Amino acid sequence: MIGFLGTTLDRGGRGGWRPTVSLCQEDGFAVDRLELLFDYKFNRLAHEVKRQIEKVSPDTEVLLQRMDLSDPWDLEEVYGKLYDFAQNYGFDEDRERYHIHLTTGTHVAQICWFLLSESRHIPAALIQTAPPRKGTEEPAKFDLIDLDLSRYDAIQKRFDLQTQEYGNLLKGGIETRNSIYNDLISRIEQVTSLSDAPILITGETGVGKTEMAARIYEMKLQRRRVKGRFVHVNCATLRGDMALPTLFGQRRGYTGIAGSERAGLLREADGGVLFLDEIDTLGMDEQSLLLQAIETGRYHPLGSDAEVTSRFQVIAAATRDLATLVAENKFRIDLLSRLNMWAFHLPPLRNRIDDIEVNMRHEMEKAEKAIGNRIGFNADAAETWLRFARASDTGWPGNFRDFGGAILRLSTLAPRGRITLNQVYEEIDRLRQGWAAAQTDADADLVAGVTDLDVDPFDIPQLANVIRVCRASKSLSDAGRKLFSVSLQQRNTKNDSDRLRKYLTRYGLSWDNITN
Structure with missing residues (x-):
């Protein structure tokens, strides 16, 4: 048994109960050796407790271990002293079983004991004792705090x-x-x-x-x-x-x-x-x-x-x-x-295809609360909607904002609470038209922002794509390789940067114009 001298409790101040002495009187739990840690200021009390234990438990060997602490409430100091004690002790688990008495010492000491035991720096079980209830003849309380894996598993769960x-x-x-x-x-x-x-x-x-x-x-x-x-x-x-x-x-x-x-x-x-x-x-x-x-x-x-x-x-x-x-x-x-x-x-919706269906159910639950009615898909409507929502060419540029809005519209317009196949077709057309119009506007704004020349509507999407690729590339050559990657394999001349430069010049543009 290893424990601190109780500078207050071991004086017998609580109805004469001395936890360290009582520990050595527990029936069925024989203490062969007690390592009693004490500060030099309490040398007399330590020897008095040792004499009491030798009187009530002659078979217990009491070894007084002096451990002076300038501040027993200083976590760093207490842990350091106990850690050094553990490192130098020489534990022999094949021949001995070790226990730590938690009842005595400051709360800081108890924390340090627990940390050293849990980390196996001290291979010991923990013992907690308490005095008998006042006015009864009950024995003092004695609890073994078993930190076994089954309890750890329960806590971990x-x-x-x-x-x-x-x-x-x-x-x-x-x-x-x-x-x-x-x-x-x-x-x-x-x-x-x-x-x-x-x-x-x-x-x-x-x-x-x-x-x-x-x-x-x-x-x-x-x-x-x-x-x-x-x-x-x-x-x-x-x-x-x-x-x-x-x-x-x-x-x-x-x-x-x-x-x-x-x-x-x-x-x-x-x-x-x-x-x-x-x-x-x-x-x-x-x-x-x-x-x-x-x-x-x-x-x-x-x-x-x-x-x-x-x-x-x-x-x-x-x-x-x-x-x-x-x-x-x-x-x-x-x-x-x-x-x-x-x-x-946060990844875009098009990269989370396996979450489309669960998000559809989630958005329908939100729609039901907003509308106040139960909503459901007809089987063919659900299949068509999920196929569209998961398709590689369904980019979902507005991501969950577009997705949630579509489900809310379908739910609101569902006759008798059932979303039909025709509704789904109409919603798909509506989304595609809206995305196409938004892309056209975005392309036109992008092109207008870099050139004063009039550009045919037919050429605007291509030029806008070229500008986006250039802005996402490290150099003119890098952008050229990305834009002409297919034809690159079929040509002997591979000067893609010159090809891209000539294309930009047609619209009065240069690399610096569109990347700075």
């Missing part, structure tokens, strides 16, 4: 269940099947459970960045890692003179308008989460001030000499690639470095 519940929360209650997405959710759960560093969520429009940020906040709230509000800031709306006061607040009268004092969104997020949605649209001046507030938790409202403190966790979301924006001098590299501690990219 509870932790696993809790982790699963948090994972379900992050997935919005949807039993997703996509392994890449599920692995991503597991990593987000692990990080958000342990870290309060900034989180950056990236992905195409409609992949669910806002919903994920709100779920992360809800999980942190349940785990008591935050206490304040979830403050959603749409950075795309922060324009002009109102951007800074909206974020940082302003003192009354700063703009010369009575009653214009405002706290600002950063102040409202104190103790909670500040969600910076579409941060890729935030202006450079706002980025600079925001970085300081994130790093220090302090800032000045407009028109105020008094510094304000607000501590919050930051979750940012971006559709565009922030590293590309840094290269284009449209985003601060120091802010990106601060936000990029934990970055998670």
Whole structure:
């Protein structure tokens, strides 16, 4: 048996009960050797306890081990001394069984005993004793704390269940099947459970960045890692003179308008989460001030000499690639470095085909609640819809926003609560026409943004595609190889960069025009 001398209890202050002496009197539990650790200041008490044990249990060998502690409540000191004791002891598990007496010593000592036992630095079971109940003749309590694997397994199952519940929360209650997405959710759960560093969520429009940020906040709230509000800031709306006061607040009268004092969104997020949605649209001046507030938790409202403190966790979301924006001098590299501690990219719907059906059921449940009616697909309608939704040429440019909107329309227009095949055909046509029109507009805007020449509508899609490939390539040669990869195999001359340069020249363009 190994244990500390109880500097209070072993004096017999609780009804004469001395835990270390009582330990050696337990029926059916013979203590062959007791290693009693004591501080030099309690030398007399240690020897008194030793004499008492020798009197009531003559077969117990009591070895007094002096361990001086300048502060028995200092975790680092206590653990270090006990660790050294364990390293030098010379345990022989083949010949002896070891136990640690937890009852005596400070709470810090008890924690250290547990850690050393659990890590097997001390190969010992734990013993907890307690005095008999007052006014009874019951014996003193004696409990063996058995840290066996079966109990560990039960505890681990509870932790696993809790982790699963948090994972379900992050997935919005949807039993997703996509392994890449599920692995991503597991990593987000692990990080958000342990870290309060900034989180950056990236992905195409409609992949669910806002919903994920709100779920992360809800999980942190349940785990008591935050206490304040979830403050959603749409950075795309922060324009002009109102951007800074909206974020940082302003003192009354700063703009010369009575009653214009405002706290600002950063102040409202104190103790909670500040969600910076579409941060890729935030202006450079706002980025600079925001970085300081994130790093220090302090800032000045407009028109105020008094510094304000607000501590919050930051979750940012971006559709565009922030590293590309840094290269284009449209985003601060120091802010990106601060936000990029934990970055998670949400995959688009077209890369999660195995989750189409479960998300369809989820969206129908949402539609039923919104409409107030039970909704179902006819068998042929469901088959046709799923085939379309999973097809490789169904790009879902709006991702879950398009998908959820389509299910809501189908559910709302379903006659007698049944979605028919004709409805599905109509919805498919509607989606394709909308996507084609949006792509045509996007191509026209892209081309108009780089050339003043009139371009035939027939040529606009091709030129827009060329511009996109160039902007995603490292060099003119790299872009040429991508654009002419098929014909490259059929030609002797392979000067793709010259071919691409001539194509751009037809429209008065150059590599620098479209990439800078």
